[in-house]
Amino acid sequence: MNFKGTLPTLILEALRHEPTHGYRIAQQIKERSRGVLDFKEGTLYPALHKLENEGLVSSYAGVENGRPRRYYRITESGRKALNKDRAQWREVSRAVTVILGEA
Amino acid sequence: MTGLEAWLRQATRQLSKDSVAQVRAEIREHYEASREAAASSGATVDEADRTAVAALGDARTANCQYRNVLLTAAEARILRESNWEVQAICSRPWLNRLLVVLCVATLWAGAALLLAGSVTAARLLLAGGIGFGFLFVAPLLPIYTLSRSRVYRGLKLAIMTAMVVLAFGPNALKWFWLLVSCLWPLFWVEWTRASIRRKLPAAQWPRQLYL
Numbered sequence: 001m002n003f004k005g006t007l008p009t010l011i012l013e014a015l016r017h018e019p020t021h022g023y024r025i026a027q028q029i030k031e032r033s034r035g036v037l038d039f040k041e042g043t044l045y046p047a048l049h050k051l052e053n054e055g056l057v058s059s060y061a062g063v064e065n066g067r068p069r070r071y072y073r074i075t076e077s078g079r080k081a082l083n084k085d086r087a088q089w090r091e092v093s094r095a096v097t098v099i100l101g102e103a
Numbered sequence: 104m105t106g107l108e109a110w111l112r113q114a115t116r117q118l119s120k121d122s123v124a125q126v127r128a129e130i131r132e133h134y135e136a137s138r139e140a141a142a143s144s145g146a147t148v149d150e151a152d153r154t155a156v157a158a159l160g161d162a163r164t165a166n167c168q169y170r171n172v173l174l175t176a177a178e179a180r181i182l183r184e185s186n187w188e189v190q191a192i193c194s195r196p197w198l199n200r201l202l203v204v205l206c207v208a209t210l211w212a213g214a215a216l217l218l219a220g221s222v223t224a225a226r227l228l229l230a231g232g233i234g235f236g237f238l239f240v241a242p243l244l245p246i247y248t249l250s251r252s253r254v255y256r257g258l259k260l261a262i263m264t265a266m267v268v269l270a271f272g273p274n275a276l277k278w279f280w281l282l283v284s285c286l287w288p289l290f291w292v293e294w295t296r297a298s299i300r301r302k303l304p305a306a307q308w309p310r311q312l313y314l
Contacts (some may be wrong), residue, residue, distance in 0.1 A: 021134035022129060041137070041158020042114065045129050046168035053172060053304055055230060 007039065007047045008056075008087070012074055012082040016055060019073035021064065022048060048072055056081050107134055113162035118169060119179035126169060130159065147286055174302055181295045185311055199243065206236035230270035237262050244314060247283040252313035259314075 014020070014028045025048075026041045049059045056078035062071040074082070111130060115123040134155045141151035161166070174182070213228030237259065246255045267282060268275045283290075300312055 021132070021136075026133075040158070040164070041133060042110075042159035042162065042165035042166055043305070045126070045133075045254070046165065046172050049172040055304060067132070067215060069132060078268075100306050 005051070006089075007043070007050065008051055009082065009085040011047060011051060011072075012056065012078050012085070015072055015078070019060075019071045020070040021062070021071050025072070050086070051078070075083040105131075106152060106308070108168075110156055110159055110162045114165040114169060116166050118166075119174045119176050121179070122175070125173065129201070134159070139283065146306070163207035172302060174299065176255050178295055178299050178302070181292060182299055182309065182311075185292050197241070197298065202239040206232050226272060227270055228261070230266045233269070234262060234266040247310060247313045255314065 003015055010029050011025055014025045014032075018078075020028075022041075022044055026039075026044050029037055029039070048057065048059075052059060052072075055075050056075060057072045059070050062069050105205040107130075111127055114130070115126050118126065137155035137158050138151045142148065147153060168226060196253060209228050210232035212224045213232055215226035219225075241259070246252055269280050296312060300308070305311070
């Protein structure tokens, strides 16, 4: 399913509880959407860099199973942006549901 | 060439050396994890490779997105080579004083010519004095914060435009083609700097990005 424009929000949501690396972020999004939101993983990192440039996430080098990994963590401004996006999404989703007559 | 290598080549086209290294490291890391997951679910080595590369998607799309968020080779070159204002002014105090004296002398000569009735020559000298004075004196002022640098850049644009109008008078539009053809490298550098500002967090800005 095409979910253009919502990937940054989904990334922030995936990072809400704990810092993690890119591969796990991609898996989390796919698993939590039960496979509906299937995106190309090569587009995940440009989105992560954009969030980092905007100060919404920060990154650090870590190790998992002896292999170096870049971990990403949400910042305070990232949490604020996520809350704002969530509120906006609920509003949009409610409006679309009403229009489509499925409320 | 492996599937991953071909993907990386395409995805890193026109990126700077540092950006290429960064993309290669993160995509390799991702690819290895993806391949391991496919292998552990029973895929053969070849199948796991193919699945991991396919999961990355279209390399051209990724390249387009990377170029929007990471420095390209051209931007990295501009960043390296376009700090002449700062280098020329801040690293040589004698040159700095000389430039200030020259600007003041030019302005003074312009004013004198204007009073003497030689309007065309006076206009050219005044335009030069104002423009170069602004260009050379401003980097010495405390403008190296986000908001002040924004004000400085706005003023710079306004003063440059005023300088052109002052120098060419009513013929400014007529000579526009000449100005554009002579000054396009300047416009290009300014445009590229604006693009770099979007890509680099403010904490990593070198001094020339504030100008």
